[in-house]
Amino acid sequence: MFSKRNLVAYAIAFLFILVLNFALPRMMPGDPLMAIYGDEALIAMTPELKAQLVERFALDKPLWQQFGAYFLALFQGKLGYSYYYNAPVLSVILGRLPWTLLLVGTSLVLSTMLGIILGIESGWRRGSRTDRAMLAGLMSLNGFPDFFLGMLLLIAFGVTLGIFPLAGALTPYSGLSGLALVMDILRHLFLPVAALTLAHLANGYLLTRNTMITVLKEPYMLTAKAKGLSQRVLKYRHAGRNSMLPVVTQTGIWMGRVVTGALFVELVFAYPGVGYLTYEALLARDYPIIQGVFLMVAISVLVANFLIDLSYPKLDPRVSYAY
Amino acid sequence: MNKKVLNLVPKLLIPAVIVSLLIFPSCPAGTPEISSYTIADSTGDWGYPSPYAHYSRGPGYTRMSFIFETLVWKDTSGFIPQLAKEWEYDEEENAYIFRLRNNVTWHDGTKFTADDVVFTFGYTQQHLFQWVDSSIVKSAEAIDEYTVKLYLSKPYAPFFQDVAGTQPIMPRHIWESIEEPEKFAAPETVIGTGPYTLADYSKEHGTYLYRAYADYYLGKPFVDEIKFVKISAEMIPAALKEGSVSAGDIPPEVVSEMEKAGLAVITAPVAWNAKMMINHQKEPLSSKQFRQALAYAIDRESLVQITQRGYALAGSPGMMPPTSDWYNPDTPQYEYDPAKAKQLLEGLEYKLEDGYFTKDDRLLEMELLTTSDFKEVGQFVKQQLEEVGIKIDFRTMEAKTVDAKVGAWDFDLSIYGHGALYDPAFLKKWITDEDFKSARYTSNETLNQLLEAQLTEMDIEKRKGLVFQIQEVYAEDLPALTLYYPKWYWAHDGTVNLFYTMDGMAFGVPIPMNRLSFVK
Numbered sequence: 151m152f153s154k155r156n157l158v159a160y161a162i163a164f165l166f167i168l169v170l171n172f173a174l175p176r177m178m179p180g181d182p183l184m185a186i187y188g189d190e191a192l193i194a195m196t197p198e199l200k201a202q203l204v205e206r207f208a209l210d211k212p213l214w215q216q217f218g219a220y221f222l223a224l225f226q227g228k229l230g231y232s233y234y235y236n237a238p239v240l241s242v243i244l245g246r247l248p249w250t251l252l253l254v255g256t257s258l259v260l261s262t263m264l265g266i267i268l269g270i271e272s273g274w275r276r277g278s279r280t281d282r283a284m285l286a287g288l289m290s291l292n293g294f295p296d297f298f299l300g301m302l303l304l305i306a307f308g309v310t311l312g313i314f315p316l317a318g319a320l321t322p323y324s325g326l327s328g329l330a331l332v333m334d335i336l337r338h339l340f341l342p343v344a345a346l347t348l349a350h351l352a353n354g355y356l357l358t359r360n361t362m363i364t365v366l367k368e369p370y371m372l373t374a375k376a377k378g379l380s381q382r383v384l385k386y387r388h389a390g391r392n393s394m395l396p397v398v399t400q401t402g403i404w405m406g407r408v409v410t411g412a413l414f415v416e417l418v419f420a421y422p423g424v425g426y427l428t429y430e431a432l433l434a435r436d437y438p439i440i441q442g443v444f445l446m447v448a449i450s451v452l453v454a455n456f457l458i459d460l461s462y463p464k465l466d467p468r469v470s471y472a473y
Numbered sequence: 474m475n476k477k478v479l480n481l482v483p484k485l486l487i488p489a490v491i492v493s494l495l496i497f498p499s500c501p502a503g504t505p506e507i508s509s510y511t512i513a514d515s516t517g518d519w520g521y522p523s524p525y526a527h528y529s530r531g532p533g534y535t536r537m538s539f540i541f542e543t544l545v546w547k548d549t550s551g552f553i554p555q556l557a558k559e560w561e562y563d564e565e566e567n568a569y570i571f572r573l574r575n576n577v578t579w580h581d582g583t584k585f586t587a588d589d590v591v592f593t594f595g596y597t598q599q600h601l602f603q604w605v606d607s608s609i610v611k612s613a614e615a616i617d618e619y620t621v622k623l624y625l626s627k628p629y630a631p632f633f634q635d636v637a638g639t640q641p642i643m644p645r646h647i648w649e650s651i652e653e654p655e656k657f658a659a660p661e662t663v664i665g666t667g668p669y670t671l672a673d674y675s676k677e678h679g680t681y682l683y684r685a686y687a688d689y690y691l692g693k694p695f696v697d698e699i700k701f702v703k704i705s706a707e708m709i710p711a712a713l714k715e716g717s718v719s720a721g722d723i724p725p726e727v728v729s730e731m732e733k734a735g736l737a738v739i740t741a742p743v744a745w746n747a748k749m750m751i752n753h754q755k756e757p758l759s760s761k762q763f764r765q766a767l768a769y770a771i772d773r774e775s776l777v778q779i780t781q782r783g784y785a786l787a788g789s790p791g792m793m794p795p796t797s798d799w800y801n802p803d804t805p806q807y808e809y810d811p812a813k814a815k816q817l818l819e820g821l822e823y824k825l826e827d828g829y830f831t832k833d834d835r836l837l838e839m840e841l842l843t844t845s846d847f848k849e850v851g852q853f854v855k856q857q858l859e860e861v862g863i864k865i866d867f868r869t870m871e872a873k874t875v876d877a878k879v880g881a882w883d884f885d886l887s888i889y890g891h892g893a894l895y896d897p898a899f900l901k902k903w904i905t906d907e908d909f910k911s912a913r914y915t916s917n918e919t920l921n922q923l924l925e926a927q928l929t930e931m932d933i934e935k936r937k938g939l940v941f942q943i944q945e946v947y948a949e950d951l952p953a954l955t956l957y958y959p960k961w962y963w964a965h966d967g968t969v970n971l972f973y974t975m976d977g978m979a980f981g982v983p984i985p986m987n988r989l990s991f992v993k
Contacts (some may be wrong), residue, residue, distance in 0.1 A: 161978065162694055186789070234528060234656060235518075235520070235528070235676075235677075236520060236528070236656070237527055245676055245677045249677065261839070306935055308708075308711070309708070309711040312715060316704060316705075316708040316712050316715075316717070317702075317703065317704040317705055317708050317712070318678060318702070318703060318704070319678065322675070322678060322680040322682070322700060322702045323673065323680070323682045323698075323700055389511070403646075418702055418705065419705070420515070420517075420703055420705040420708070422517075422677045422678050422679065430516070435873065462872075
């Protein structure tokens with residue numbers, strides 16, 4: 151099922167990412183300490199502290215020893231220290247992560263499910279008026295970047311109609327609790343999720359529809375039909391399941407970008423996620439945070455890939471014999 | 474991350490919001506309630522508002538200043554008593570004697586005394602406070618329970634601005650046991666003497682909740698609750714209009730729209746400048762006449778109209794903005810005069826051939842280096858300099874690269890901006906400091922002496938004279954050229970009388986969030 155060779159490939163990829171993450175700040179122009187600690191280092195650092203940091207990062211030692219120190223710190227869960235936030239990088243990122251997961255997770259589930267269902271229905275009715283309308287509609291939606299859709303939604307439903315809030319993930323200091331608080335969070339979630347879902351819906355839809363059309367021509371579909379199975383079973387169990395493979399791949403790729411995938415949408419809605427954090431870190435030139443986010447993105451791409459590799463044989467056992 | 478796309482988001486959103494505001498009239502601002510006042514901020518999180526944990530930016534200090542107070546403070550017209558009710562300067566001993574109020578309590582009920590002031594100045598010797606140079610106060614001594622004497626290490630003219638009006642006084646009974654103040658953000662580190670106490674702070678959401686301190690010595694503040702909430706910059710005008718926030722900074726384009734909606738708009742005395750850095754260490758820019766030719770060649774008035782859509786003041790070559798009390802109206806201005814620029818270049822033996830100057834058959838060509846923030850300004854400057862015959866190779870680069878190149882003197886011209894233009898103490902920092910953001914110009918002895926002298930001149934009128942001279946000499950030498958000062962605007966619902974503090978709050982924070990607006 152899952153070969154040793156695969157594991158080795160993952161290990162190499164992981165190591166490569168670590169090396170890159172280690173090398174980048176040291177390759178930047180100027181003092182590596184400045185690159186590691188960002189602009190704040192200029193303001194906040196006393197000479198004693200500087201000496202202490204040089205020692206901690208082994209910056210006065212040969213490169214391989216520096217890498218050793220970096221590697222060791224990483225395995226103790228130390229992603230570095232942000233001088234801007236005056237806090238460890240890991241805790242800053244973890245504070246934002248739940249909101250990103252909520253936002254991106256919800257829209258990922260919604261856009262994938264809707265995409266698959268619409269794709270199946272559309273492919274089943276290939277050439278009909280419904281199919282053509284859906285195809286044209288979703289294709290044009292696909293042309294909009296997510297942040298642009300977000301802006302349109304925000305201006306229409308937030309600014310003009312005033313139905314949805316203008317910013318944030320919840321109403322600050324509203325005194326809400328329990329169900330009212332959940333409703334408040336959902337109200338704030340609605341527009342950004344809608345923007346992300348609409349923008350990414352077309353991908354799943356197009357992939358499913360295309361595969362569906364191919365699958366419908368397969369001889370086993372004729373057999374199934376001849377067995378007298380109901381239309382629903384034909385459509386979803388026989389044709390649908392077999393059309394899902396590319397969507398799973400695509401969702402997997404998207405999942406890898408969960409951490410920063412919503413950057414622009416978070417920016418438009420001032421949503422307190424990791425994407426927004428990345429943007430702020432770029433503006434403040436807070437390199438430790440940027441590096442931390444980079445590492446997390448890389449790791450989540452690896453994990454997503456790993457999960458796809460695991461789920462493939464379940465969807466299509468033939469993949470196991472593909473080597 | 475693609476920076477172009479990043480920049481695109483606000484760029485698209487601002488016009489979109491403006492258009493939508495124009496097309497769809499929204500409901501008028503709701504009836505304001507003084508029980509709660511909400512301030513919008515596009516960044517949100519500025520750190521835990523204790524003296525050591527807030528982020529080293531003006532808004533971080535502002536959030537702290539609602540809780541912690543200084544010996545003196547400022548309002549619209551200048552310094553006023555705060556924790557100290559009166560003071561005098563002892564010239565012989567170079568010391569300030571502050572007589573403190575005797576009815577001040579810390580938020581935990583403990584009495585505030587001279588001992589806390591002595592402690593604060595001692596503590597900052599061990600643990601540097603980010604905004605105050607701890608070497609200025611040599612030692613502090615309590616004369617009695619409510620009198621304190623601060624000995625200065627040297628005469629220091631901006632003492633009120635930089636020290637007495639900036640250093641928050643901290644309670645001894647809490648801080649004496651704190652060893653690592655930067656890493657310590659517990660509720661007891663936000664016990665101050667100010668009109669407000671911190672009820673909540675959320676790093677993720679970028680929100681703050683303050684409650685009025687009932688026993689405040691100037692009377693309980695009339696706004697019960699102050700909230701700082703995070704809203705993207707583009708949405709602040711819409712939030713102000715719908716009444717969900719009471720105050721916030723706004724882009725200049727929506728000023729008239731806000732006024733029409735019945736909101737009050739205030740504008741700050743300019744506090745920030747964009748300037749052209751000139752590599753005065755390198756030929757031909759090392760020549761004063763050459764640098765003056767550059768100044769004559771750039772029409773700073775048109776620059777403001779074209780690149781800043783008119784929402785800025787044209788730069789004064791003396792760096793000090795014309796809105797300042799310290800501004801010298803006789804500073805050489807180098808009014809736009811391309812003919813004069815050409816004449817100066819010809820005086821330096823350059824010859825005009827096919828539209829460009831040459832010398833010894835070599836084209837007069839220089840590189841202009843900026844970050845993408847100054848792309849439009851850079852384009853404008855390039856065009857203007859090329860019009861008089863200086864070929865410009867204009868490049869935008871990533872900020873760190875620009876900084877590194879400027880820092881290493883590996884550039885010809887660059888454009889860059891900085892704030893802190895209030896107290897003239899900044900002049901020394903931006904002219905002679907060894908920082909890449911400074912002009913690093915130390916070759917004029919007269920200028921150096923003037924810069925030193927104004928720092929130690931305790932007589933205000935005499936100091937003003939020195940500052941006037943500095944502007945003249947600096948503008949004459951032109952080691953860098955201030956191009957413009959952008960204008961900033963805030964809109965608010967009028968329930969609280971917000972104002973811009975004279976010369977900025979404390980060391981010069983140009984934000985109209987003076988805690989005094991909420992008291993009395």
